Amino acid sequence: MKIKNINKIIVSALLFGTLAVSCLSKSKDTTEVSSAPAQLALTPPMGWNSFDSYGVYLHEEAAMANLEAFAEKLKPHGYEYFVIDAGWFGEFKLQEGTLYPAEKHAVKLNFNEYGLLQPSKTYFPNGLQPIIDRCHELGLKFGIHLMRGIPRAAFEANTKVKGTKYFAQDIADTTSICEWNHQNFGVDMSKPGAQEFYNSLINQMADWGVDFLKYDDLVPFPEEVEAIANAIEQCGRPIVYSLSPGGDVDVNAIKSFKRANMLRVTHDIWDDQIGLNQCFAAWRKWQGHEKPGFWIDMDMIPFGQLQLMSPKPEGVIGNETKKEILKKIETGELSNIELLSGKGWTRQSNFTKDQMYTFITLRALSASPLMMGGDLPTLDNFSLELITNKDVLECNQNGIMGSLIYDKEGIEIWKTPKKDGEGGWIGIFNRSKEIKSIHVAYKELGLDSTTDYSIINIWDKTKIDLPDDFAINSNGVVFIKYLSK
Incomplete structure (x- = not known):
């Protein structure tokens, strides 16, 4: 036992020394750092993300249930990243007597005296640490979603930037606001204290035991892409860095993007032909840009049960477009309906079997990261067979985007x-x-x-x-x- 402990200490010291030397060499000239750390994401990452099945409303019980199902159903096939998407910090208003949200994005956010987001007391009353610890106990890696910038509520409270003499109002760019989520202001990286804010946030993530960061509303802002990469490199913990959202991605910023490990190049992909078409278009545009440590990401796999926190309201057929729903709300035909995060209502994936075969074959041949989106405890056998098929996984993990x-x-x-x-x-x-x-x-x-x-x-x-x-x-x-x- 003593020999084993000594060996562990020696190995830990060597790893720490290597990391320290690496960080010191990079700090001398950060302009030389143009790619993600070679030891991370050598093959396309594989895991589960909560967005397709729970939107931004994942709660503690569902998180634990999906984590246990992940370990049973996906881990034996090489899947390793368990990722909680947005909303984990929101103190949501709830529909009376339920856990269902009564607002699309939480108005009230939980953050500390340094403007750093904290777990929602509404959806995670015991915090995230029990989930993170259980994830690691199961031999899995934990991931979490963050939005670019600093909470607007922290700006209003003018919270201090940890370890500095600066405050939120010194670093925020109040003109830089996400189009589809107004919770944050961007960070002006030319301001003193800006890098330190991102450092403090990523250091908190590292202290929690985060292994994977999905960073949203970030792709159009190369300066903040690099700032977060710098923050990850100084935090002392290996963290896979995923850039989101996709859509119109500027190829000319590829040098900045390659500071990360994954680059989203599509809009949110759902269970319809439009999503499939977008993936094929992205494949044509981005083939050849992948390499070990940097992967072209075509979003999640929308198989199984989706949108579990958005039950279909009375008066809704279920196949209406968002515009049609909004028109019915405006005319008074529908009332008391909140259009929540995600697309549509609670359902089994609408893909046909042919579309599912096409979807997973495309993911295999394109070496896109495999991030399952549907609910794992209720996952149907056909979906499970597709995402764990040995030929799909071998082709995907081969790590070459097909031509x-x-x-x-x-x-x-x-x-x-x-x-x-x-x-x-x-x-x-x-x-x-x-x-x-x-x-x-x-x-x-x-x-x-x-x-x-x-x-x-x-x-x-x-x-x-x-x-x-x-x-x-x-x-x-x-x-x-x-x-x-």
């Missing part, structure tokens, strides 16, 4: 080679609205006709002999694994 090698009459063929050795994976996608037939030979699949291959149809679990004919459903896919004999 488009064929695009004709609604059929797209994407190919991802193995990074080590011969072989790889191919997806034949039918992007059209009708069944398509395609005759496929070696040329269409980008394969050498003089090489003898073993070719497997992953979803059908059958061998393929080329040339072959495929009839593919609308929005369906043939997922192929090939290996030279």
Whole structure:
């Protein structure tokens, strides 16, 4: 026992020394730091995020239930990051006698004397520490969501920036406000105390035991992207850094983005064809930008039960658009309805099986991080089989974004080679609205006709002999694994 303890002390000292030397060398000239730490996220991160299933209203009981289900269902397959999304600091008004929210974003936030957010007493009465500790006990890593900037309420209270002579009103940029969440002001990084504020916030996260940060409303602000990267590097704890939201991302800021480990390049992706189309468009735009330690992120996997904190109100059919709902509210046809965070109402994912096959095949071939979004305790077997399929995981963790090698009459063929050795994976996608037939030979699949291959149809679990004919459903896919004999 004593020998083991001595060994632990020696290893800890060596790790600390290495980290200290690394931080000192970086501090000499931070302009030289242009990429995420090499030891983090060497393959696309895999985990669960609470947003698709709970919006910004995850509560203690649901968090614990999902954590236990995560350890049972996902951990054996390599998933490791358990991420609580936004709202964990909000003292929400609730619908009477329930845990359901009565407001989209909490007006009242819980923060300390330094303007640092604290766990909601409404949804996390025991704080986050029991959840974080249980996460680590299970051999998993804990993640949390943060919004860019400093709480507007902290600005109004003019809280002190920890360890400095500055205050919130000295560093806030009151003209920089998120379009869809008005809880924060941006931070003016030209002001004294600005970096120290981010340092204090990230140091708190490190003290709690946070292993993964999803930072929102950040992509359009490269100076704050880098400020948070600097804060993470000085905190003394390895933390995976994920940039969000996606949408219109400036490729010219790629140097700043590569200070992080993940870059969202889509809007929120939900269980509809629009989301699938956005992922394909992002794949075309960003292929080739990935590398170990930096991954192109196409948002979460909306399988299973979604929007559990948004039960469908009376008078709502369920398939109305947001504009239609707002019009009914304005005319008085609907009343006492709050349009909450997320999209739609409580439901099982609306994806068809073909769309689900296409979605997860795309994620495998594009090496996008696999962050499950649906509720884990109630997860259906088909969804679980897809997200834990060994070929999906092998292809995804291969870490190479596939390339488009064929695009004709609604059929797209994407190919991802193995990074080590011969072989790889191919997806034949039918992007059209009708069944398509395609005759496929070696040329269409980008394969050498003089090489003898073993070719497997992953979803059908059958061998393929080329040339072959495929009839593919609308929005369906043939997922192929090939290996030279």
